[in-house]
Amino acid sequence: MTARTKASPHVKTGGFNPAEALDPKRALVPxxxxxxxxxxRKGFWPKIVRTAAKIPFASEAVAVWFCARDPATPSAAKGMMLAALAYFVMPADAIPDV
Known part of the structure; x- marks a missing residue:
């Protein structure tokens, strides 16, 4: 199964495409x-290793990753952190640079 295919033709995705960026308003939906x-989980470490020397916020991104993995982090904060990190990991920008 790839990002462009469904697990089964009977599965309804409701317009969800895992290859696209998610709407920030839905960041806290389970x-x-x-x-x-x-x-x-799949993309953070490979991306941070490739880009750490090129981005000024690499240490903050790693700190957010550790906070998001901490079981003591509140769910709402964890959801927002994961949304931000998922945006960092995504290969295409939701808002293209001009």
């Missing part, structure tokens, strides 16, 4: 938090 968590 299903969206789960998707963001998976994206961050």
């Amino acid at each position: 299903a969206v938090i789960k998707v963001n968590e998976e994206r961050v």
Whole structure:
């Protein structure tokens, strides 16, 4: 299964495409938090290793990653952190640079 295919033709995605950036208003929806968590789990360390020397906020991104993984972090804060990290990990910008 890839980001462009569904697990089954009978699964309804409700317009959700895992390859696209998520709407920030939906960042705290449990299903969206789960998707963001998976994206961050798979993509954060490879991306930070490739870009750490090029971005000024690398140490903050790593700190946010550790906070998002901490079980003591409140769910609302964790959801927003995972949304921000998922946006960092995404290969395409939701808002293209001009």
